[in-house]
Every structure is written in structure tokens, then in C-alpha cells.
Amino acid sequence: MGNPSEKPTCVARFSKPWGEILTGAQAYEHMVVEALEPVVSHRPALTDPFRPPWLRYKKLRYLWQNWTNCPDGDILITDPNHFFCGLNIKRFQHKILLVHHVDHRDAPIEFIQARLESHMIRRLHEFDRVVVIANYWKEFLASHFPAERIHIIPCAYDIEGILRQSAAKPRSELSLPENKIVVYAGQACEKKGFRVAVDNLPRDRFHVLTTGRRDCETDHDHREAADKDYFDLLRASDVAVFFPRFNEGWTRVAHEALLCETPVVGFDRGGLGELIRGGGQILCPSPDKALSCVEEALARRDELSRNGLKFARQFTPERFQQQWRALIAELCRA
Numbered sequence: 001m002g003n004p005s006e007k008p009t010c011v012a013r014f015s016k017p018w019g020e021i022l023t024g025a026q027a028y029e030h031m032v033v034e035a036l037e038p039v040v041s042h043r044p045a046l047t048d049p050f051r052p053p054w055l056r057y058k059k060l061r062y063l064w065q066n067w068t069n070c071p072d073g074d075i076l077i078t079d080p081n082h083f084f085c086g087l088n089i090k091r092f093q094h095k096i097l098l099v100h101h102v103d104h105r106d107a108p109i110e111f112i113q114a115r116l117e118s119h120m121i122r123r124l125h126e127f128d129r130v131v132v133i134a135n136y137w138k139e140f141l142a143s144h145f146p147a148e149r150i151h152i153i154p155c156a157y158d159i160e161g162i163l164r165q166s167a168a169k170p171r172s173e174l175s176l177p178e179n180k181i182v183v184y185a186g187q188a189c190e191k192k193g194f195r196v197a198v199d200n201l202p203r204d205r206f207h208v209l210t211t212g213r214r215d216c217e218t219d220h221d222h223r224e225a226a227d228k229d230y231f232d233l234l235r236a237s238d239v240a241v242f243f244p245r246f247n248e249g250w251t252r253v254a255h256e257a258l259l260c261e262t263p264v265v266g267f268d269r270g271g272l273g274e275l276i277r278g279g280g281q282i283l284c285p286s287p288d289k290a291l292s293c294v295e296e297a298l299a300r301r302d303e304l305s306r307n308g309l310k311f312a313r314q315f316t317p318e319r320f321q322q323q324w325r326a327l328i329a330e331l332c333r334a
Contacts, residue, residue: 014077031156035325066082096327101271129151131153134250157256163259174233181294182236184239192243210222243287247271247272248272258312265293266281266284
């Protein structure tokens with residue numbers, strides 16, 4: 001780094017979003033770049049999985065870009081995808097691996113992802129620090145990497161911005177039924193488990209709603225909601241449910257439901273279970289218990305709303321910035 005007064009050069013090797021709707025991981029990564037901007041000289045290293053077009057598979061595109069288009073710097077922050085794909089980390093003085101979750105069941109081709117995750121775990125020792133977003137993942141990785149070098153830096157949320165919009169719109173303005181219980185079920189993606197709600201909640205009583213991404217067609221209510229509409233829909237829902245087939249990193253939409261004072265029911269899967277317990281919400285043990293758990297949440301709605309909001313509002317951008325900047329300062333002193 002030369003002159004101690006100079007900012008270290010940081011390369012954050014993340015994926016360029018596929019579209020306008022960010023995943024939870026992409027929202028987190030965007031906040032990392034913003035948080036570190038005052039303390040590092042950032043060299044953009046977003047990868048575009050659409051190019052070059054003649055490479056069919058996303059990981060092959062990452063491999064190509066790691067060979068041809070990765071800037072040099074003092075500090076590298078990378079997610080596992082790029083590490084899997086031949087990223088040369090030895091040329092960086094300090095190396096941070098950002099792990100959102102480790103579960104091959106979330107991948108399009110599970111057996112390949114399982115092998116890549118095994119590869120990542122074998123090579124964890126090459127990194128100075130590993131950052132995870134929940135204590136669940138620290139405990140998961142602690143048998144493969146020194147626990148004192150695993151940092152828990154949870155997701156952050158625009159708490160004040162969300163709470164300023166606290167008034168719920170009438171359901172008529174949102175085209176939601178007045179005579180049914182509205183259940184928000186996240187994204188309409190098979191591995192996110194929205195079908196547990198669709199299949200187990202009687203349609204004569206419940207209206208299941210999803211937003212954002214979808215990877216299948218069903219006859220339930222799905223919206224391509226913009227940010228403001230999305231929070232209006234969360235506030236108008238009676239309960240939010242999350243039944244993923246894999247261990248979630250944290251489940252950003254569940255946290256946002258708590259900020260909108262909407263009770264949450266979900267499986268004990270990865271960071272999602274930690275979020276539900278921390279927020280005093282309801283863990284659902286199995287799909288066949290979905291209905292009874294939702295009914296319990298409705299009966300305890302006021303209590304769950306208060307508990308959830310109290311927990312969720314601790315995850316401020318200021319805390320996030322402080323934790324990331326402290327980590328960079330610690331590395332640069334080493």
C-alpha cells in the first residue's frame with residue numbers, strides 16, 4: 001500500500017445483477033461497496049454473466065472474466081462463485097471470502113455445486129477472513145476455518161425509510177380481496193417453497209401472494225412489484241410465510257416483513273430459522289403444519305408484530321458500515 005495515509009485499493013468481485021430485481025445477496029454486496037467507499041479506493045469488478053454470449057454456462061463466463069478482466073488491488077472481497085471459477089487470489093495482500101450460504105440444493109445443477117462447495121471448503125485456508133451473515137453459518141464453517149477469523153456481519157436495511165411509509169394502503173387500492181386472509185409467500189420459485197402455502201392453505205379462506213422472481217406458472221396471485229408497491233403489499237398482508245427447500249443465508253424478504261409489522265412463519269432452515277427465533281416468530285416443523293402455524297400467527301398477530309419490529313429494526317446501515325470498516329482496518333493493520 002506504500003504511504004500509510006493512502007487508501008488501500010479494494011477489488012470487490014461480485015456478480016452483476018441479472019435484472020432490476022436484486023437478490024438478497026446482490027443487495028448485500030451493493031451495500032458492502034457503498035459502506036467501504038470512504039475508506040478504500042474501489043476498483044469496480046462486477047462481472048456480467050451475459051457476456052461473452054458464446055459461452056453457454058454462467059460459471060464458464062465467470063471463468064473467462066477472471067482470466068481476462070480482474071483488476072489488481074490490495075484487498076480482495078469475493079463471493080464463492082468467482083473463487084470456484086479460477087480467480088487468482090494470490091496476487092492480493094488481503095483476501096476476504098463473503099459467504100451468504102452453502103447449500104447445493106439452491107443450485108440449478110446440484111451435484112456440480114456440491115463439488116464446488118467441497119472445493120471451497122478445502123481452500124478456505126487461503127483467505128485471511130471469512131464473512132458470513134448469520135451465526136448459523138459461522139458455526140457451520142468453524143469446523144473448517146478458525147472461528148476467530150470468521151466475522152458475522154448481518155444484512156442491513158433502510159430502517160427509517162421503511163418505517164416512514166408505515167401507513168398501510170387499503171386493500172382495494174392494491175387489488176387484494178377484503179374477504180380473505182392475505183398470505184405473502186415470497187418469490188414464486190420452486191426452491192423457495194411457495195407451493196407449500198399454495199397447496200396447504202385452503203383457497204376459500206386464504207389468498208396467497210408472491211412478488212419478484214418466478215420460475216414456474218401457477219394460478220395464484222403473482223406481482224412484478226416495484227419497491228414501493230412491494231412494501232405496501234407486505235403491510236397489507238396478514239402473515240408472511242417462507243418454506244425454502246434449502247438452508248437460507250438469512251431471507252431478506254422475511255426481515256422486511258417484520259419491518260412492515262407482518263408476522264412471519266417459516267421453516268428452521270439456515271439463517272431463516274435464526275431470524276425467526278430472534279424475532280420471536282413461529283417456526284413451522286413441516287409442510288402439513290403450515291395451516292396450523294399460520295392460524296397461530298393470526299391469533300397472536302399483535303404480539304408477533306411488536307416482537308418482530310423490535311428485533312428487525314436493530315439491523316441498521318450504520319452498524320453494517322461500522323462492522324465492515326472495522327474489518328478492513330483490522331486487516332490493514334495486520
